[in-house]
Amino acid sequence: MTSELVFYLIIGLIAFNFLLESYLDYLNYTKFDAQPPAQLEDLYDESEYQKSQAYKKDKFKFGLVQSLFSVTLILVFLSFDGFEIVNSIAREYAEHSIMVSLLFFGILFSGSFLLSLPFDYYFTFVIEERYDFNTSSRSLFWLDKFKSILLTLVLGGVILGLILVFYSYVGTDFWWYTWILVAFISVLLNMFYAKLFVPLFNKQTPLKEGELRTEIETYAFKMNFNLKNIFVIDGSKRSKKANAYFSGFGSEKRITLFDTLIKDLTNEEVVAVLAHEVGHYKKNHILINLVVSIITVGFTLWLLSLFVSEPMLAQALGVEEPSFHIGLVAFSFLYAPISLLTGILTNILSRKFEFQADDFAKSTYTAEHLISGLKKLAKNSLSNLTPHSAYVFFHYSHPPLSERLKNLENNS
């Protein structure tokens, strides 16, 4: 295989991915106007249904423009040896190979961040605003961007820096050093995410004493589930959409409820949603997901170690001298089919887990309140009630609402 062939392989993979994603989006689009499934017929009234149709179409068009823009950009960038240009800039301003790599990724990150900014801004202040979801102010938007840049630069810089240090000392063995590092960070993030990172963006307050707290505690006690940390997060400062999630293990485990969820749902519905989350925990889904992701990372790093110092990869991107950063970029393009596959498998597993968590909520609490809660959540976020099955297969981490309701209504 020559470097030219690798170059065309990369181009081919990018084109394939773009065509596949566009085709899936298109298939999903053809279902936008379909009649909602029987059990959801009464969810929206006529004008609400039209609003949800318009929302789907707006997001579809937006996605199309965005992906057309990025695929064109990346193809042009590759054709003009963009990575070689960035590589020489980095080499001009930095001496040490680790600094060169850090600067190289710093430039790429800044570039892609700046290019995605107008899209983020448009999505938040035009599309989400149009459907009355957005509650974020301009200043909050910019502050969020600033904080996430800082966080990415610090965290990303430190992690990447360590990987580069490993690579420079132990060569291709860097992969399992990195694996241990990433596994360690994943567990740490899972444990302390709510304490370390969430406060940078949101205010969390313990759920105050009252009916809801009592009902949650009664349920947790009945389930023999030690739950001291129940927090309410001020999600309403950015969006009207509602959510709830579970994080941490052991004594660090906590449930986080969006204030919007408490506002929209009755107490029983909130407990039902929480029972679903408890189901994920009791069925070890959180642990399994963590283990699966750590195994996937290990496999990816091992593959990377086989290719990263291959001169042909660097030459395919127009760079004569192989280096870790160029090898990593080329590898990430070639890895696309594998990540497509792992993405599909992860989604299949995740949809299975969702059914199991629903079943858990049904058997330990009630199906009725989860059904009404899920319906309200879908309605308030103008959810797509008629996704295409191929789109679901590739992209949905949760089963479509109609399938979840069918499962909850069955054998109850």
Ligand SMILES: [Zn+2]
């Ligand atoms: Zn779930």
